[in-house]
Amino acid sequence: MQILGMMSGTSADGIDAALLRFSPDNAGEFCGHWHFPYPPALQERIFALQEGGESRPLLALDREIGRLHGQFACQIFAAGQEFQLIALHGQTVAHQPDGEHGYTWQIGSAYDLADATGCSVAHDFRRADLAQGGQGAPLVPIFHAALLAADTPLLVLNVGGMANLSWLPARGQNATVQAFDTGPGNVLIDSAVQLLSTQRFDAEGHWAAQGQVQERELQQWLRLPYFHRPPPKSTGRELFHAAWVRQQWADWRHEAADFLATLTALSARSIAAAAQSWLPPAQRLLVFGGGARNRFLLALLQDALPQTRVELGEETCAVPAQAMEALAFAWLGGHCLLGTRLDLHGVTGQRRATVLGSLYPGRNWPEVVAWLSRTQASGGPAC
Numbered sequence: 001m002q003i004l005g006m007m008s009g010t011s012a013d014g015i016d017a018a019l020l021r022f023s024p025d026n027a028g029e030f031c032g033h034w035h036f037p038y039p040p041a042l043q044e045r046i047f048a049l050q051e052g053g054e055s056r057p058l059l060a061l062d063r064e065i066g067r068l069h070g071q072f073a074c075q076i077f078a079a080g081q082e083f084q085l086i087a088l089h090g091q092t093v094a095h096q097p098d099g100e101h102g103y104t105w106q107i108g109s110a111y112d113l114a115d116a117t118g119c120s121v122a123h124d125f126r127r128a129d130l131a132q133g134g135q136g137a138p139l140v141p142i143f144h145a146a147l148l149a150a151d152t153p154l155l156v157l158n159v160g161g162m163a164n165l166s167w168l169p170a171r172g173q174n175a176t177v178q179a180f181d182t183g184p185g186n187v188l189i190d191s192a193v194q195l196l197s198t199q200r201f202d203a204e205g206h207w208a209a210q211g212q213v214q215e216r217e218l219q220q221w222l223r224l225p226y227f228h229r230p231p232p233k234s235t236g237r238e239l240f241h242a243a244w245v246r247q248q249w250a251d252w253r254h255e256a257a258d259f260l261a262t263l264t265a266l267s268a269r270s271i272a273a274a275a276q277s278w279l280p281p282a283q284r285l286l287v288f289g290g291g292a293r294n295r296f297l298l299a300l301l302q303d304a305l306p307q308t309r310v311e312l313g314e315e316t317c318a319v320p321a322q323a324m325e326a327l328a329f330a331w332l333g334g335h336c337l338l339g340t341r342l343d344l345h346g347v348t349g350q351r352r353a354t355v356l357g358s359l360y361p362g363r364n365w366p367e368v369v370a371w372l373s374r375t376q377a378s379g380g381p382a383c
Contacts, residue, residue, distance in 0.1 A: 001371050006329070015069060016326040027331065050241070085120050086117065114360050114363075122360075128354050138181060163182045164179060195245060202296075222266065271301060288319075336356060
């Protein structure tokens with residue numbers, strides 16, 4: 001079965017789609033990656049919701065984003081790509097998993113997506129993990145383990161709006177995958193660029209590289225409580241958001257480039273400190289996500305982790321840096337369809353393994369059921 005994974009990360013810069021030839025026995029095969037940028041006005045509306053703005057337009061935005069995903073999926077189909085299931089991550093607008101009534105919410109109407117494409121849709125992956133006492137994030141590390149496990153332990157970093165870090169044991173080693181959100185990835189850097197210019201992000205870190213990291217302010221920021229909480233943990237714009245950036249800029253007494261450099265150093269140093277404080281050692285760290293394009297960030301990260309070789313993940317496994325998360329959700333969608341109980345205890349802190357996601361049968365549901373029947377008949381996992 002070919003499965004199209006679709007997601008938009010905390011940065012809300014658009015939709016990434018990745019096509020996976022799914023196999024229930026291994027990580028499957030990567031077949032392609034596409035990106036659809038959000039219009040700036042839509043991005044601003046998402047930011048307003050993420051940061052506590054008026055929620056009255058939320059239901060309309062949910063349907064609008066579902067339809068946009070549908071239009072984009074139809075473009076991919078019209079270009080000659082076939083898929084029988086769409087795995088929809090959706091757009092995160094709220095993530096506060098701690099406490100008895102913790103929550104996470106991804107919008108993007110699966111029903112409008114199914115109507116536009118005729119495809120069945122797996123969606124709403126995170127809340128099942130919350131129901132088992134987990135953080136609901138990150139979910140990608142279990143796919144990292146299936147795809148990237150090597151003969152020696154490995155660190156895998158995804159730098160999206162937030163950054164999440166995975167430690168993968170060596171292949172065959174009797175150890176548990178460990179992972180968590182380290183804190184900000186691109187989110188504060190992007191907010192600062194948007195505050196100080198007409199640009200949306202710091203391309204390759206060029207602007208930040210012209211500045212000097214201000215250690216006094218950096219050390220103050222590194223005292224934020226989240227950085228010192230042990231995992232399992234995950235975070236979002238509830239903690240790291242544009243209002244915080246505006247507040248820091250109002251008190252800033254140095255150049256704008258210094259501000260960008262110090263925010264970039266905050267991401268790099270917090271990632272490095274998390275690896276050193278909470279994870280076993282590894283000789284290599286593979287970087288994925290939009291932040292993998294930020295050369296200045298990677299240089300600071302290498303300086304902060306001198307005993308670990310920082311590498312671009314796409315040069316190791318041929319999956320583009322920005323495709324990894326969407327590809328992972330395609331894989332999760334396949335296992336949702338199969339009813340696989342996935343064990344994320346060492347990642348999210350869930351109490352027991354559980355099936356992640358919900359299924360909405362599209363017009364092609366008989367075709368999907370036929371695939372399930374063939375899988376079972378050939379000795380594959382039961383649905």
